[in-house]
Amino acid sequence: MNTDSNETTELATLEQTASEELISVMTGLLYPFIAVFGIYIIYNGHDTPGGGFQGGAIMAALFLARFIVAHENDLEVHFVHNLEKFLFALLLIVPGIFVFAGLQIQFPELKIPYLIFMNFLIGMKVALGLTIVVYRFGFFEGR
Amino acid sequence: MRTVLVSIFVALLFAGVVFLYTVHGETTGVDIASYYIYNFAADTGAGNAVAAIYLNYRMYDTIFEALILLVSIIAMLHFFRAGGSK
Numbered sequence: 001m002n003t004d005s006n007e008t009t010e011l012a013t014l015e016q017t018a019s020e021e022l023i024s025v026m027t028g029l030l031y032p033f034i035a036v037f038g039i040y041i042i043y044n045g046h047d048t049p050g051g052g053f054q055g056g057a058i059m060a061a062l063f064l065a066r067f068i069v070a071h072e073n074d075l076e077v078h079f080v081h082n083l084e085k086f087l088f089a090l091l092l093i094v095p096g097i098f099v100f101a102g103l104q105i106q107f108p109e110l111k112i113p114y115l116i117f118m119n120f121l122i123g124m125k126v127a128l129g130l131t132i133v134v135y136r137f138g139f140f141e142g143r
Numbered sequence: 144m145r146t147v148l149v150s151i152f153v154a155l156l157f158a159g160v161v162f163l164y165t166v167h168g169e170t171t172g173v174d175i176a177s178y179y180i181y182n183f184a185a186d187t188g189a190g191n192a193v194a195a196i197y198l199n200y201r202m203y204d205t206i207f208e209a210l211i212l213l214v215s216i217i218a219m220l221h222f223f224r225a226g227g228s229k
Contacts, residue, residue, distance in 0.1 A: 047190035051197070053208075081220065088213050095202045104187075104199075111188030118198050122209060129212045136223060 024069045034062045042123040046115035052122025059123060060130035073139045080128050087125040094118065 042055030063075075098104055098114050183195035197205050 045191070046188075046194040046198070049191065049193070051191075051194055077220070081216065084213060084216070088209055091209055092206060095198075095206070099199055099202050108188070115187070115189055115194060115198055119194070122205070125209055126212065129216050132216055133219060136219060140223065 027065045028069050030065055031062065034058060034065060038062065038123070038127075042119050043116060045119040045123075046112065052119040053126055055119070056123035056126025057130060059127035060134065063127070063131040064134050067134060067138050073135065075131070075135045077132055077136070080132055084125055084128045084132075087121055087128070091118070091121050091125065094121070 038055045038058035038061075040055075041050040041058055042052060045051030045055060094114070094117065098110070104111055104114070179192065179196060179200065183189060183192050183200075187195040187199040189195040189198070
């Protein structure tokens, strides 16, 4: 990240490397907790405060943590972008069938699975979108 | 010249939106609010009134909100060509 480290003294470089390694290791330890918390927020979004947008932002924090730890631009931006477009198409089709076409009146037992599925769609879409933003700004615009 | 026209158009659009927002006299009243509060569980099966509203009663709002995110990312990928973008 720091390109002019050759101008600093060796001691400062050592301290910086040590602190970066500390942050990397501690952030890496947070991966499973962030993932579990995000999935919990999305999965319980129809019953408790939370939902797709909030859980998706937390899941994007997972990729933000990976950006801090790894510093590798191995994200296939166009693949992720196409996946996001596909999720948006599903986001149009599923409520179009279930809510607007009135299927929820015929099948009232599908209401809660519909809510959970929609929250997962929105959450994945928000997470992928914010991940693209973070990676693009972090690697190309933030220098 | 084109920039000036676009600026005038955007300013007029902004003034129009603000004007429409300030002059309209529509109110929904308390009927719809009390309907949502008392019937959302039976209508949608949700335990959370916010989820019931944004995934069922106001589905258009959620769709366009997701569309805004998609469009903003398309715009960002289109305009920020700095670095080795693929």
